[in-house]
Amino acid sequence: MASSSIGPSRDDVAGLCRVAQTPGISKPQLQNICVVNGLAKTGNKADLQRRIVNLIQDSERSQDIQRFNEIKASIYNNAPVQANAYRPFTNLTTQSPLYSPAAAGPAHTNMAPNGYAANGYGGAGAVNAQRPYSQTFDFKRSPFYEIVARVGEVRTCDVMSQHRQTVNVHVRVADYPVLNHVNNDPSLKVMAFCAAGNTGVQEITFPWQSELKVNGGDIKANLRGLKNKPGSTRPADLTSHLRLKPPTYNNNVEFTYALTTKKFYFGIYVCRVTPIDQLVEKIQKSKRIAKDSVIHELTKKASDPDVVATSQNISLKDPLSYMRLVVPCRGLKCNHIQCFDATAYLQLQEQGPQWLCPICSNPAPFEHLAVDEYVKDILTNTPLSVEQVTIEPDGRWLLPSAQNEQKNQSQAETSFVDDDDLVIGNVSSRQSTAATPNRSAYQFSTPAQESSREGSSMPPRSTTSSKRPAAEVINLTLSDDDEPRPVKRANTNQGNGFNGWAQ
Incomplete structure (x- = not known):
């Protein structure tokens, strides 16, 4: 394209006007061009073309x-x-990292020098479910990948309320030279996207009943995302299933869907992926929550007369992986000191993006993640065995003291004794009666209707409840040399038992 340093040349303008007036352009396509450029989309084809030509001349x-x-x-x-027809020159490999639908159009036309019809997608008479759609929307950005170029046209998936429908996309390296770089650059991936709308920024949304195949092989990808979590679906990676050599090999991508009540828009894109370790490094180099600012917030709350300031414990373990924190971070809008580990959080979001803080459930997108230098200082100055610390209202942090641990252990032992003191009491009573048979322990006996060993029975108890059997309080270790004091017979109307000793 020849252009001056000030504005477009006359030849460029004339060539573009001829393109806008091409008879093969349909009215819906002209309306899309008008909408993108802020023009009215009413009127017939001639009216729409006249507006576009006037805009070019302006x-x-x-x-x-x-x-x-x-x-x-x-x-x-x-x-x-x-x-x-006149075509602009655009190089895909030098495209701006920030993908936009408008930029994808001319980039694609450079990849397919034979024109729209040569792409194998058909013209205006193509099957409705497979007709190309001129993309006027963008996908929501993700830190894990960025769209570099679009491969082919976006396909409109019409409503299929009762039947199945398959959309076929043919991918050849010869038609899309950007695919040559996929073989040599492991950070480039070929991914399938789908949207439920055609305006603005769209989440990745596949039909609930859908599947993907490449060259006849199934793509094992989760096309539904997390249950009842819109926006948690990831694009499907097709890279390993495509044959990029020889360049003339015709890869067939099949997208089958069914039982839909609205249109979907399916497309294939070349994306540059970013590994998690690079994202963690980016967080560490970008936003930080200063140590002094955390201490200032703590002391500010402590000085509030309406708030009772007390110490608080924070865990040094990640709430997601339960491992010790390595890169403690939290969202800039989070009001808590407790942190989560950057790597564990990003791994979770890569599987199903939700971008919610695992502690307070507030939004914590990648752009709002920051390293907490206060907690980072605690991790640096504590042994790996320490799992939590105590934060004082003035910002000082303390390790759990040995005295507190002993106190907690003592309380636990006391609680154990209280739970079983009945058992211990019975044992001590048995030992006491063995030494002094005339102790009052003999007043606790079994009811008369319960038989005892060797034909002996104790007088019935004065109480009607007993936790342990009567055999546990019978004394069989008395000496014949001792002269036991006669035991007063208990007043009872039950049985004719002995008074506890043989006559």
Whole structure:
């Protein structure tokens, strides 16, 4: 494209006007171009084309090259341009890292020099469920990947309330040179995306009943995300299933869906993925919560006359992995001191993005994650065996003292004794009666209807409840040399038992 340093050249403007007036452009495509450029979409085809041409000429008169390029991108992103028509020059590999749907259009046209029809997707007479859709929306950004280029057109998946429908996308390296870089750069992946809307920023949403195949092989990917958690679906990685050599090999991507009540929009993109360790390093180098600011907040709360300041315990373990914190972080909007580990949190979000703090459930997107230097200082100055510390209202932190541990252990032993003091009391009573048979312990006996060993029975108890059997209080170790004091017979109307000794 020849252009001056000030604005678009006359040849560029004339060529783009010819493209806008191409008879093969349908009315819906012209309406999309008008909507993208802020023009009214009412009227017939001639009215729509006239508005677009006037807009192109306005950019020439104002010498606005940026506006001209935006109009050009919208036209080539929405119109089936023929091979002999004017086409802009765009290099996919030098595309801006921040992907936008408008930029994807001309980038794609450079990858497919034979034009729209040569891509194998059909023209205006294509099957409705497989018709290409001119993308006017963007997918929600993710720190785990960024879209570099689109492979082919976005496909409209029409409503299928009773039947199954399959959308086929053919991928050849010869048609999309950007795929050559996938073989040599492991950070580049070919991924399948799907959206439930066609305007604004969209979450990744596949139909509930859907499946993916590449060259006949199933793609084992979770296309539903977390249950009842919108936005938790990840794109499906197709890279390992594609044959990128030889460049002329025709890969067939099959997307089958059923039982839908609305349209979906399916597309394939080349993405650059970012590993978790690089994301953690990025967090460490970007946002930090200063140690002094944490102490200031603690002392500020402690000085509040309406708040009773007390010490608090914080765990040095991650609430997700239960391992010791390595990179303690929390969201900038979190009001708690407790932290979670950056690596564990990102691993969880990579599996199903929700971006909610695991401690307070407040939003904690990647852009709001920060390393807590106060907790980081605690981790640096404590042994690996320490699992929690006590935070004082003035910001000082203390290790659990040995005295507190002994106190807790003593309380635990006391509680154990209290639970079983009845058992211990019975044992001591048995030992006492063995030494002094005339102790009052003999007044506790079994009821008369219960038989005792060797034909002997004790007088019935004065109480009607007993926790242990009568055999536990019978004394069989008395000496014949001792002269036991006669025991007064208990007043009872039950049985004719002896008074405890043989006559």
